[in-house]
Amino acid sequence: MERISYQNGQKQAVFQQMPLEKQNNFLQELKQDYQQIVLSYFTNSGARIEIEQFTDKVFSSNLPVPQVIQIHVELIDDFSKQLKLEGRSEEILLDYRLTLIEILAHLCEMYRCHPSNYSATK
Amino acid sequence: MERISYQNGQKQAVFQQMPLEKQNNFLQELKQDYQQIVLSYFTNSGARIEIEQFTDKVFSSNLPVPQVIQIHVELIDDFSKQLKLEGRSEEILLDYRLTLIEILAHLCEMYRCHPSNYSATK
Numbered sequence A, B: 001m002e003r004i005s006y007q008n009g010q011k012q013a014v015f016q017q018m019p020l021e022k023q024n025n026f027l028q029e030l031k032q033d034y035q036q037i038v039l040s041y042f043t044n045s046g047a048r049i050e051i052e053q054f055t056d057k058v059f060s061s062n063l064p065v066p067q068v069i070q071i072h073v074e075l076i077d078d079f080s081k082q083l084k085l086e087g088r089s090e091e092i093l094l095d096y097r098l099t100l101i102e103i104l105a106h107l108c109e110m111y112r113c114h115p116s117n118y119s120a121t122k
Helices: A020-040 A048-060 A065-085 A092-113 B020-040 B048-060 B065-085 B092-113
Strands: A004-007 A010-013 B004-007 B010-013
Touching: A020 A048, A020 A065, A020 A092, A048 A092, A065 A092, A065 B092, A092 B065, A092 B092, B020 B048, B020 B065, B020 B092, B048 B092, B065 B092
Parallel strands: none
Antiparallel strands: A004 A010, B004 B010
């Protein structure tokens, strides 16, 4: 049976307990969310709400941090291919490291200040 | 009285319980450690041991993550001034964001997998 956590009143299954197909779907969903964050990161809002929602989802699913890094790397690879096809500079992609830094810092503070109950499921 | 944590057999005072002077000394010590990491990050070893020691120290002192970011920002500012004085390009400084990403990811996994007892002292 899947373990469920409740974060901000939302039910969230713990990643390690999801069936493989559900894990893949969850990662795809996170990748789409992350893409939205990256695309709006340098706008006025700085994607504040989207970052909160993304880190809430990662935190409450107890997703291993290397998976978050993987989502970033895959997305930047996708962008890189697209920019090459269009003959445009890839320089902007370096700036997106700031997005990852902000997300990791936020996530790290969540784990530091609100120890999870799921440390056994790492 | 200061709270003490034991990490890898080492005594480590909790940051929030240190007297102000000790906090400042501790942050200066971390800044020196971080400088060593950054300077050897793109060598063969990738500063593996130094990163382990740095994150152990940050984790066991329960240092708030924004302080880690601050250490990075201050160091990069120092480097930037130095490079400007020498008339050299600052491009290398963008690469050091990778160092910060690796440290935050490592630290985040430590907090995720080993919930601290110090969440009340945030």
